[in-house]
Amino acid sequence: MNKNRYLALSLLLLRAIAGCALIVASAHAAPCLIVTLTGTQGGPSVFGGLAGAGTLVRYGDDSNGCNAVRLQFDAGRGTSMRLSQVPMTAIDLHAIFFTHLHSDHVDGLGDLLQIRWHFGVKAPKVDVVCSADASAGAYAMSCQKLVAHVGDAYIQSGEIAQRSVEDKTRLAGGPAAAANVQTFEPKDEPQVVWSRGEVKVSAIRSTHIAGHASYRVDTPAGSVVIGGDAGNDTPSPPRATSASAQVERLAKFPTGADIIVHSAIHPVMGPDQGSGFPAPIFHRQSTATDLGVMAQRAGAKYLMLTHLIPPLGARQQGPYKVPGGALTEADYKKATEAGGFTGNTVVGTDMVSVRLPAK
Numbered sequence: 502m503n504k505n506r507y508l509a510l511s512l513l514l515l516r517a518i519a520g521c522a523l524i525v526a527s528a529h530a531a532p533c534l535i536v537t538l539t540g541t542q543g544g545p546s547v548f549g550g551l552a553g554a555g556t557l558v559r560y561g562d563d564s565n566g567c568n569a570v571r572l573q574f575d576a577g578r579g580t581s582m583r584l585s586q587v588p589m590t591a592i593d594l595h596a597i598f599f600t601h602l603h604s605d606h607v608d609g610l611g612d613l614l615q616i617r618w619h620f621g622v623k624a625p626k627v628d629v630v631c632s633a634d635a636s637a638g639a640y641a642m643s644c645q646k647l648v649a650h651v652g653d654a655y656i657q658s659g660e661i662a663q664r665s666v667e668d669k670t671r672l673a674g675g676p677a678a679a680a681n682v683q684t685f686e687p688k689d690e691p692q693v694v695w696s697r698g699e700v701k702v703s704a705i706r707s708t709h710i711a712g713h714a715s716y717r718v719d720t721p722a723g724s725v726v727i728g729g730d731a732g733n734d735t736p737s738p739p740r741a742t743s744a745s746a747q748v749e750r751l752a753k754f755p756t757g758a759d760i761i762v763h764s765a766i767h768p769v770m771g772p773d774q775g776s777g778f779p780a781p782i783f784h785r786q787s788t789a790t791d792l793g794v795m796a797q798r799a800g801a802k803y804l805m806l807t808h809l810i811p812p813l814g815a816r817q818q819g820p821y822k823v824p825g826g827a828l829t830e831a832d833y834k835k836a837t838e839a840g841g842f843t844g845n846t847v848v849g850t851d852m853v854s855v856r857l858p859a860k
């Protein structure tokens with residue numbers, strides 16, 4: 502065989518091998534899950550540019566960059582700015598879920614729906630999944646009303662009418678018309694509240710304010726529980742833990758969840774530590790230590806602490822001083838380890854992600 506013919510044959514052989522490798526890769530595109538904290542600020546305070554509470558869950562496989570299904574859990578202040586860093590926009594979301602209707606978890610909804618209404622004329626409505634109307638004594642929470650009125654200020658100001666004149670294909674009704682609200686009655690056992698292909702989302706009732714729910718996403722690549730601001734049904738000590746028994750159930754059912762994302766308060770803000778932080782508000786959050794206990798019992802690989810009270814580096818939580826000065830990542834890790842957690846503690850900062858399987 503002359504040298505040129507040998508080279509040509511070798512090239513053909515290499516191309517054939519490369520082609521086979523590509524076919525094998527696409528036939529076995531591995532499923533993957535990415536969980537990203539879109540906002541880690543705890544409560545309505547502002548600190549260091551942190552966005553309000555939110556978690557983005559993406560599922561797919563290697564061929565689409567784990568990006569076939571895109572779910573947003575809570576949507577605090579600045580959510581669409583954080584999504585732009587992914588990069589994606591409100592139009593890319595398949596569903597938005599709310600754990601509860603405190604402003605620090607819903608402030609970003611108007612922005613998301615306004616963007617969808619403005620630019621997403623041909624996009625289907627986004628599912629907004631939340632608890633049915635719920636009352637507790639003197640007040641009632643309503644996700645239906647929140648969404649129905651989310652664009653009212655822009656309707657009243659005239660903007661919605663003005664932009665509708667500019668583009669007659671925009672939906673009558675403004676931003677609210679871009680949402681498809683789906684409510685469920687939270688129960689003490691998990692129930693499936695949303696699904697798309699291989700992705701299943703379950704919810705469970707949990708305690709914080711009326712209508713609070715926690716979620717679990719199951720996919721072939723793994724599972725994640727989003728606890729929200731859940732705390733124990735017993736509002737203050739004496740009790741075995743500040744964490745929610747229902748969230749623990751969700752994290753164990755039907756198998757141990759790989760990742761738990763949960764709002765966390767550091768024990769240093771406790772009523773006996775001198776911060777002056779109101780005891781009832783401290784007691785209705787789960788402490789990082791008790792979350793460590795729960796994550797260990799559930800066998801979670803990752804515990805992602807978010808909605809940190811106090812945020813890393815903050816000397817104050819709102820008007821309340823952090824005893825002993827600002828906390829570090831190590832302080833939160835020490836707290837979960839004190840609860841016996843031996844997995845990975847991820848101390849929340851905006852845009853931190855966990856991917857399953859890890860790369």
Ligand SMILES: [Zn+2]
Pocket residue numbers: 543544554603605606730808
């Ligand atoms: Zn909150």
